[in-house]
Amino acid sequence: MATRCSSAIRTFSRTCRAATRPRVFAGPSRCLTTEAAASSSTSAPPPPADPKLNKIVDDISGLTLLQAADLVTLLKSRLNIQEIAMPAAAPAAAPAAAPAEESEAEKPKEKTVFNVKLEAFDAAAKPKIIREVKAMVPNLTLIEAKKFVESLPKVLKEGVSKDDAEKLKKTFTDLGATVTLE
Template identity: 35%
Template sequence: MSTTVEQIIEQLKTLTLLESAELVSQIEETFGVDASAPVGGGVMMDPGATGAGAEVAEEKTTFDVLVEDVASDKRVAVLKVIRKLTSLGLAEAKEFTTSLPKALKEGVSKEEAEEAKTELEAAGAKVTIS
């Protein structure tokens, strides 16, 4: 492994779950890829590969937080929570709420997904975890 790759790996190890989710989101947006598709597809197509059991277990521990709908009178409160949970600016958060349903967080722990759902629902959003 090159020193550049090693340095990047070491930096990635220091990220929080929220920062990791934001990184994945930015990589998907920047490079036009979907990080969730290859993981699930790879496990399904090659269950006999080394480490496949670990990948299946990992898949069961990651969840997506989907914002289904926001009541028009609760939009401001939900925008504040969305901005708190992500690194989105006001304009991006507004745009996010106009294109629902949409995933707010992807590949997060069950605890983080439940916390986000609780906060969003308290603000007035309809949220599901998948």
């Protein structure tokens, strides 16, 4: 109890001494001087009078760089703002290359990945096609291959390169099946 009282008395006496001491004004701090000089040399617009805007400015100035970047992308997506490339100083040859790029962009891009779809087959070629499907699809039993072939049209392989898709199409066409590439 005595230690609590003595600490309270010390705290009280410190505040009383601080209040009775005369305060000497030392002038503006160095930071304030540089800020004042900077603000007087540049004509910055006055801060907005709206307290809501002041709060938004305070919140934004407290963000980290990553948070500010996320804020910008979020605002662009929510307000549907598109990126606009600023024109840069470029050599005179750059505008001549632009029409060539446009003609390339207008051409439809050649498809490189295909899905091989088995559409139909000849009844006489059914056993050969079932064997070929079983050989092509790993972990497929003969019964599952038969059900697969009987439930046509079905996609045989997905995401196949153009060369492989052409080979598969030729193989099944030679056996008597109708195959399409999608």
